[in-house]
Amino acid sequence: MGISIEIESVRERLVQELPAELMAHSERVAKYAQELAQRFGYEDDERIELAGLLHDNCKHYGREELLALAQRVGYEPDTYELAAPEVLHAPLGARRLWRDFAIVDREVMLAVAGHTTGGRNLGKLGRIIYCADKLEPARDFPSADHLRSLAERSSLREFCVAVVAANLDYLSANHRVIHPASLEFYNELAGKSSHA
Numbered sequence: 001m002g003i004s005i006e007i008e009s010v011r012e013r014l015v016q017e018l019p020a021e022l023m024a025h026s027e028r029v030a031k032y033a034q035e036l037a038q039r040f041g042y043e044d045d046e047r048i049e050l051a052g053l054l055h056d057n058c059k060h061y062g063r064e065e066l067l068a069l070a071q072r073v074g075y076e077p078d079t080y081e082l083a084a085p086e087v088l089h090a091p092l093g094a095r096r097l098w099r100d101f102a103i104v105d106r107e108v109m110l111a112v113a114g115h116t117t118g119g120r121n122l123g124k125l126g127r128i129i130y131c132a133d134k135l136e137p138a139r140d141f142p143s144a145d146h147l148r149s150l151a152e153r154s155s156l157r158e159f160c161v162a163v164v165a166a167n168l169d170y171l172s173a174n175h176r177v178i179h180p181a182s183l184e185f186y187n188e189l190a191g192k193s194s195h196a
């Protein structure tokens with residue numbers, strides 16, 4: 001399958017489009033996501049790399065640009081997205097996959113769409129990309145090392161619920177809007193028995 005060629009052409013295009021620091025972050029997410037994938041038994045390495053590289057493909061757009069893009073692609077932002085339009089880079093980034101990168105892959109699309117807020121039914125790939133984005137090695141917040149070490153001794157669900165909880169703590173401590181998808185994600189992960 002030609003996915004390796006696809007990855008290289010995606011990488012080349014992203015290098016052209018993204019500011020250097022965002023590109024470096026995307027590479028770190030792809031790499032850390034591959035480590036997590038190995039740890040948690042997700043075997044599609046190339047899909048992980050593609051989702052990691054592409055997850056922030058329009059993170060560098062300003063609010064006005066994101067709102068204009070939403071209108072152009074017929075995406076109607078909800079009230080939470082209108083309150084914090086920067087989160088639109090995730091669902092709109094997912095739509096850019098097929099529009100601008102010719103990638104038609106439901107799993108990768110879901111992972112990109114859900115990487116900022118999380119959401120229900122993200123699947124293993126989506127959970128790994130969500131966690132890798134929050135915890136790639138350059139992420140440096142008080143509980144980051146502790147959370148990274150959890151990956152060594154937890155199930156993906158246990159690891160992921162801890163990462164989501166830390167994110168919700170941060171958002172509420174800073175009086176930031178919490179998207180309902182984040183609460184649904186948390187509840188989906190927390191509502192399972194400990195061996196899941």
Ligand SMILES: [Fe+2]
Pocket residue numbers: 025029055056133
């Ligand atoms: Fe990111």
